[in-house]
Amino acid sequence: MIESNTASWWHSAESSHCTVCCCTTANKVLTLVFMVLLVVAILFGNVVTLAVVVGTKHFHTPQGYLKASLAVADLAVGIFVVPLSVYAEVYLMVADSAPQWTSFNSQLVSFHPCNVIGPIFAGCTFVSITTIFLLTIERSIAVLKPLHKDSVITRKRTTILIVLSWIGSFFLAVSPMIFSAEIALEYNSCSRMCNYALSTINEFQAWNILLLFPTFDFTLLEEPCIRQHSKRRKHLAETECQSSSKPTFSDIKAAKTIGTLTVAFTASFTPIAVFVVGNVLGNKWCNFSFFSFWILASNSCWNVIIYSVRDQKFRLCAQKLLMPSRRKNSVTN
Template sequence: MSTNSSPSASEQLCYQNMTGSCAKAPYSPGPRLILYTLFSLGAVLAVFGNLLVVISILHFKQLHSPTNFLIASLACADFLVGVTVMPFSMVRSVEGCWYFGPSFCTFHTCCDVAFCYSSLFHLCFISIDRYIAVTEPLVYPTKFTVSVSGTCIGISWILPLVYSGAVFYTGAYDDGLEELSRAVNCVGGCQTVVNQNWVLIDFLSFFIPTLVMIILYSNIFLVARQQAKKIEDTGGKIELSSASYKSRVAKRERKAAKTLGITVVAFMISWLPYSIDSLIDAYMGFITPAYIYEICCWCAYYNSAMNPLIYALFYPWFRKALKIIMSGWVFEDSSPTMNLFSEQM
C-alpha cells in the first residue's frame, strides 16, 4: 500500500493552513492533464459503455435470457465503479490528495471492494452457466432458468456488500496496525492499511473463484473441440433434423462461451497485478511506491471499461442494439421486439 510521506517546506500541501496535511503530488501541468484525460476516458467508458449494455439487454425482449441477465447485472457493477469509484480515485491519483472527507473515504473503499467482488462472483456464475450450456445444450434451458439466474445475481450482490461493509465499517481491516494507519493517513489522505489476515482472505477470495473459472473454461474448450470434431466427422453424412438442431445450438453456445471467456481473461489480467501487489505489500511492510500502487489500481479500474468494448467487438447483437439506441429508433413502439440476430437458432 502506498503511503504519504511527510511534506517538506518546499512542497505544496493538500491543505495549506492545516498541520499534518499531506503533500500534493509533484506533477507539472502537462503530465497532470495527460493523467486526467486518461483516467477520465476510463470513467466515461465505464459509465456510458455499461449503461448501454444494461439498456440493450433490458429493452430488447430477444435478449431476455438467464445469461444476459447475468451480463446486465455485471454491467451494473462496472457502471457503479465508473460512478462511485473512478472519479474520486482519479483526483486522489493525480493530486495526491483526498478532498472528500474521511467518511466518504470509507464509503469509497467499501464500494471499491464490494463492486470488485461482485464482478468476480458474476463472472464465476457466468462460467458455470456457460459450462452447462456447452456440455448439455439441449437440457440447459431447464437447468439454468431465469429464477436460477436471479438467485446468482442476488448472491453476487449481497455477499460482497455485506463482506466489505463488515470489514471496513467495523475497522477490522487494520487490527494490529492502528499506529501505522494513523502515521500514513495525514490530513487529506485516503490510504487503507489492511492487515495480513484480511489481505490473505482477499487474495484467496480472488484466487479460488478465478481457479474455478479457469478449470471450467478449460473443460468448456475441450468439450467444444470434441463437438467441433464430431460435427466435422459427420459433415458428409445426411443429418437428421434433431441432430442438425443440436449441432447449431452447440455452435451458438460455444461462440458465446468463447466471448465470455475473453471477458474472464481480461478480468484476471486486470486484477492480478493489484491482488499480487497487495499480498506482497502486506507481508513486506508496505514497501510499494505510490506510483506502482496507483498503476495497479487503475489497471483494475479499467477492467470496468473493457467489457463493453469486448461485447462490441464480438457480439453482433450488441452492435445492432447500439445502432438502434444511438439512432433514436429505440423510442419507437416496436423497438423492444426488433430482431437483433442475423439468423434464428
C-alpha cells in the same frame, strides 16, 4: 491551522511517494484528463449495455441478466469511485492543498468519504468476479449439457444467484473492518484512490485478512476456466457423432465471449493481487500501486467493447440504439 497542516501533510506525502503520474504539473493534468475520460467511457459503455440488454427481448435471458448485473457493478465504479478521485485531484490543483479528509483515515473522523467509496469499489469488484464466474458456469452448462440448459438455468434461479452475489460481495468488502480493528480506509496519496490501510503502524499482521481477497478472486476466476476447457474437449471427443446433443454455434460463440471477459478481468485484477501480497510482506510499491488500481478501474469500460467485437447481435442492437437515423434510412430504402 488545519488547512495548513493538511497541505503540509499532502506535500510531504507527495515528496515521499512521488508517483509517475503526479510529480510534475504536466503529469497531474494528464492524469486528471485520463480520470475524466475514464468516467465518460465507463458511463457511456455501461449505459449502452444496460439499454441493449433491457430494451431487447433477445437478451431477456439468464445470460442477459448476468451481463446487466456486471454492467451495474461497472457503472457504480464510474458514478462513485472515479469521480471522488477526480474531485480530490481538482481540489489539489485549484487550492494547492488536498481536502482535509485525505489526511486522516476513516477511524479518526466521524465521517470519511472512503467509508462509502472504498467498500463500493471493493464490493463492485467482487460482484464482477462472481458474475463472471456465474457466466462461466452458465456457458459451461450450455456447451456441455445443451439439452438440460433450459431446465437447469432459469431466470428465477439466476436472479436469486445475482442477489446473493451482491450481498456476499459487499459483506466481503467490509469484512476487513469488521474482523480487524487495525484496518481502516484512507485516500491513498500513491494510488489516488480509497484503499484499505493500517490504523496503526506496527500491527502488520492485520494485513493477513486481506489475503482473502486475491484467494477468493483467483479461485473463482481460474478454476471454472480450467474445468470448462478440459470438460469441453472431453465432451466433444466422446459425442462427436451425436449431433442432437451438440451445443449450438451461438452457445459456443457466447462461451468464447465469456472466456474473453474472464481473461480481461484476470489480467486487470492480477496487479492488485500482487500489490496486496506485497503489502502483507511490508512493501510499499507506490508507483505500482497507482498503475494496479487504475488498470482495475479501467476494466469497467472494457466489457461493452468485448461484447461489440464478439457478439454480432449486441453490436447491431447498439448501432440501432446509437444511430436511429441510420435505422430509419435502412427501413425506408
